[in-house]
Amino acid sequence: MAVKVFVTGVTGYVGGTVFDYVYNAHKDYEYTVLVRDEARAQLVKAKYPTVEVASGALEDTDVIEKAAAEADIVIHTADSSDHAISARAIAKGLKDGHTAEKPGYWLHLSGTAILTWYDQVNNRAGEGPHPEYIYNDLDGVDRMLSFPDDGIHRDVDKIIQGAASDAVKPTIICPPLIYGKGSGVGNQTSVQLPYLIEAGLSDGYVPVVKPGKTEWDHVDVHSLADLYVKLVDATQDPSKNSNPEIFGIRGFFFAASGTHSFLQLAEKVVSEIKKQGYSNKVTVKQYSLAELRELKGDNLIISTYAFSSRGEAQRAKKYLGWEPKGMSLAEGVTETVDILAKAKGL
Template sequence: MAVKVFMTGVTGYIGGTAFDKIYRAHPDNEYTLLVRNEARAEPVKAKYPKVKFVYGSLDDVDVIEQAAAEADVVIHTAESADHAPSASAIAKGLEKGHTPEKPGYWIHLSGTGILTWYDVVNGREGEPPLPDQKYHDIDDIDRILNLDDRAPHRDVDKIVQAAVSDSVKPAIICPPLIFGQGSGPGNQQTIQIPTLVEMTLREGFAPLVGQGKTEWDYVHVDDVGEMFLKLFEASQDPEKKNNPEIFGRHGYFFGPKGVLNFKKIAERVAEEVQKQGYAKEVTVKPVSLAEQKQLKGYIPVADSLGQNSKSVGQRFKKYLGWEPQVNDSVEDDIANVVRSKAKSLGL
């Protein structure tokens, strides 16, 4: 029988890429997608004519709850890391519509922004990572499950964890900084590095928070799409779907490919903006987090440019055989990002 899949965020960067991967591998499943309205559904329908839609926002919790109750698998990517009402609705719907004999599976998108908590709480802007800020998703699972409640995304992650039962089996994907062009029917661009590029193009300098010694892990969006595909297929695999190390409280999955330093990234952005002729001379300028927030082109996600997020992925490889395959780095992609962002700004 066809698997019934309910998904949010298909018009987004990560969700669109994840859905494209899953749909191409399993086109005969029954897909129901949450979109805001018929206009937003049009490009999705054009690319995937057999899918069904339910209409509403993330605050339409009754719609989400009912769709979750009817689905075999729920994939939540639309503002999923920080929107508590939709997560609660999914938890309630899955519990209502499933039994221990026929459980519902939930693949939830969070992020390794959770690991920035120490810098956020202690105001460590631009400072290098401390040894204790590195988290392995198997070896340090108890630390991850008990992160400080002030950690970003933590309130929603706790909703997902609390839903674990014999009837509801969640897994949480926590990708690091993501780069590359997506393959979905809507937004195909990431956020962090393009935000840095936009601030540089608008201000004439590349802002660097504090000393710029912070580090994040990164991964290509195609590899993130494969993460979702691997977990979706695990939910239908008799040898994997009942494994609590995959679906359950321990089901936290990190997936880094490499490590970036924001000072090097800022220098590379400045170099490329100048090289492509958008300014005669572009420097790297240290700023405080407060000063960064006043720059043209700033959006809140840019706060992460001044914090550390250090993840070590063990779980995907051990249980699902996933490893990142794309060899490009964030630095390799900066020329394309500058070109694309400048075009979007009409420069």
């Protein structure tokens, strides 16, 4: 029998690229995708005519529970890091539809914004990472299982980890800043990097939180999608699918290829906008966090610029042989400036 896969977020940036990679790696699998309206369903069916569509939103728990119960693998990417209702529905569906003899696998997309918790609690806006709070996903995984409950994404991560059993085998994929043009049928650009570029193109400056030492890791979206393929492959590999270091509470994978400071990234954005001829006057401007929130609003994107998030990604290499091979962040800036500027008609 064909392996059955249920996917959410197929018209999103990460989910669309992940699905494209998994689909092309395993065209013999049977896919059901959650789509909330007919227009998006037609978009998906046009490129992937063999997929089945489950019509519904993330709040439609009966639809999600049924699809999860029937699937061998669930890939959850649609607002997955912060949407508790859909996470609980997937957990219930997998529990109801699987046994220890025929377990269900759950690949859940979270994010390394959770690693900003220490800086946020201690008001370290604009500062570099505290050396004791650079996390390692291999030897340091036990520390990652006890993040503070009020950390970003933590409430949903606990739902996934709490669902782990002999019948339900989850793993959490935790990427940092993601860049590169996606290959899905819907949104093909990310959030953090375009936010900086849009500011440079529209406002004439790229904002940075003083004193500009904030650091994050990063990964190309295609390298991230390749990690998902390796995890999907692992679900069907007897040498890996029962390994508690891959699937279960300890299945917590960072996905990073490098590290940057937001000041360095802002300077690269400014340089690239000038190099491509869209503005000669664009510059970097530094603000306090309070000033930036007053200027741009108080949202999660602003927090990612203000507080450091550092993790050492070693688990995927050891257990899955994953090596990020996508474009560099600098190349991603070049590509994204070109895409966004042309979209604005510049």
